[in-house]
Amino acid sequence: MVEKLVIKGGKELTGTLRVDGAKNSAVALIPATILADSDVTIEGLPDISDVHTLYAILEELGGTVQAGADAVTIDPSDLTDIPLPNGNVKKLRASYYLMGAMLGRFKKAVIGLPGGCYLGPRPIDQHIKGFEALGATVTNEQGAIYLRAEELKGARIYLDVVSVGATINIMLAAVKATGKTVIENAAKEPEIIDVATLLTSMGAKIKGAGTDTIRIEGVESLHGCRHTIIPDRIEAGTFMILAAAAGSGIKVENIIPAHMEAVKAKLVEAGVSIEMDEDSAYIGKSGELKKSRH
Numbered sequence: 460m461v462e463k464l465v466i467k468g469g470k471e472l473t474g475t476l477r478v479d480g481a482k483n484s485a486v487a488l489i490p491a492t493i494l495a496d497s498d499v500t501i502e503g504l505p506d507i508s509d510v511h512t513l514y515a516i517l518e519e520l521g522g523t524v525q526a527g528a529d530a531v532t533i534d535p536s537d538l539t540d541i542p543l544p545n546g547n548v549k550k551l552r553a554s555y556y557l558m559g560a561m562l563g564r565f566k567k568a569v570i571g572l573p574g575g576c577y578l579g580p581r582p583i584d585q586h587i588k589g590f591e592a593l594g595a596t597v598t599n600e601q602g603a604i605y606l607r608a609e610e611l612k613g614a615r616i617y618l619d620v621v622s623v624g625a626t627i628n629i630m631l632a633a634v635k636a637t638g639k640t641v642i643e644n645a646a647k648e649p650e651i652i653d654v655a656t657l658l659t660s661m662g663a664k665i666k667g668a669g670t671d672t673i674r675i676e677g678v679e680s681l682h683g684c685r686h687t688i689i690p691d692r693i694e695a696g697t698f699m700i701l702a703a704a705a706g707s708g709i710k711v712e713n714i715i716p717a718h719m720e721a722v723k724a725k726l727v728e729a730g731v732s733i734e735m736d737e738d739s740a741y742i743g744k745s746g747e748l749k750k751s752r753h
Contacts, residue, residue: 471707471744478695478713479505480688484653486553487627488688489513491654492533493520493560494634495661497683502530504688508550515547516557542569544603549573555583555604555624559631562595562606571603585622589629592616593636613638613677621646626673627654634663636677645673649718653689660684692718695740699723702742703731712739 480503489510492499504510514524514531520541523534540561548554548571561568572583583604587597592615595608613636618625623646630651633640645651647669655668661684664676695714702709703726716723716735723733723740729750732743 468705470705472701472705472709473707475710475712476698476702478690478698478711479503481505481650481653481691482507482509482693483623483648483691484650484688485510486513486551487556487631487650487654488657488686489517489533490556490560491631491657491661492535493517493522493538493557494563494631494658494681495535495683496680497536498532498534499657499661499683500530500532500685501657502685502687503690504531505691509553512547512551516543516551519543519547538564540565540567542603544569544571544601546571553624555586556628556631558586558590558604558606559628562590562608563611563632563635566608566611568606569603570606583624585618585620585625586628588619589616589625589642590632593629593632593640595632611636611677613640613675615641616643618642618644618646621671623648623650626651630654630658630665630668630673630675633675634658634665634677634681635679636675638677640675640677642673642675643671645671647671649689649692649715657684657686660686690714690718695719696722699726699733699740699742703729703745703748706742707744708741710739710741714738714740716740 482505485504486509488501517524520538522538525532558568558570590597593611595606598605626646629642652669655665659665661681662678667673690713698711699722729748731745734741
């Protein structure tokens with residue numbers, strides 16, 4: 460384990476940096492594959508511990524994971540609904556996405572959460588509100604969440620708090636529910652669009668992802684597909700700021716310019732020279748940076 464990082468400054472940075480796939484998408488896209496009945500291939504997943512933990516969980520459930528250099532293929536056809544109260548699932552901060560995916564496929568799930576989950580106000584209360592609206596019974600038993608449903612039926616769900624996690628989790632549970640589900644006050648982040656794109660490629664019927672109202676028409680089954688994850692906008696923004704602060708000309712590759720507009724606007728306001736291409740940004744050598752007026 461590295462106990463400290465020693466950084467020797469004073470050198471200008473130059474060259475090219477490539478942005479990895481979005482971490483916040485990856486931890487939702489992999490659980491989403493549980494809903495398919497055949498192979499799902501995802502390109503560009505980041506090489507991080509949460510991704511490898513999710514691979515291990517899918518294999519624990521009976522799936523097969525074939526990870527290559529640029530893509531991973533997941534075969535969820537033989538998955539079983541074994542309880543996951545402990546083990547790998549406890550290591551995973553975003554383990555709650557397994558709830559929506561397994562509930563959507565098996566109509567039941569037992570998922571342990573890191574540090575347990577307390578009744579009353581809690582980080583996943585909007586997730587649970589959505590599951591219950593769809594017809595599930597949700598209980599907390601010895602630090603694990605138990606979800607059970609005879610049938611999942613579409614419902615109109617208003618999120619009291621805008622939540623990326625709850626929006627995605629309800630989508631996962633609703634895509635195979637009977638009838639129409641409407642999620643109001645939904646989060647709009649790019650990761651939600653990414654998950655909706657995967658689900659749509661698998662055969663789901665989703666409209667409005669990226670707006671505050673998402674409409675889902677339930678389908679009986681979902682099939683495999685091929686999907687490319689979006690770039691990580693947080694990593695891209697970090698690289699762009701690094702280039703502005705200490706660069707003498709740095710190109711940041713694998714970005715979606717529309718996702719970077721806010722960062723770009725603040726950097727330009729500070730006096731940074733940025734040239735945007737369709738999937739990259741070149742940040743030139745900056746002079747003295749100016750303070751933001753806001």
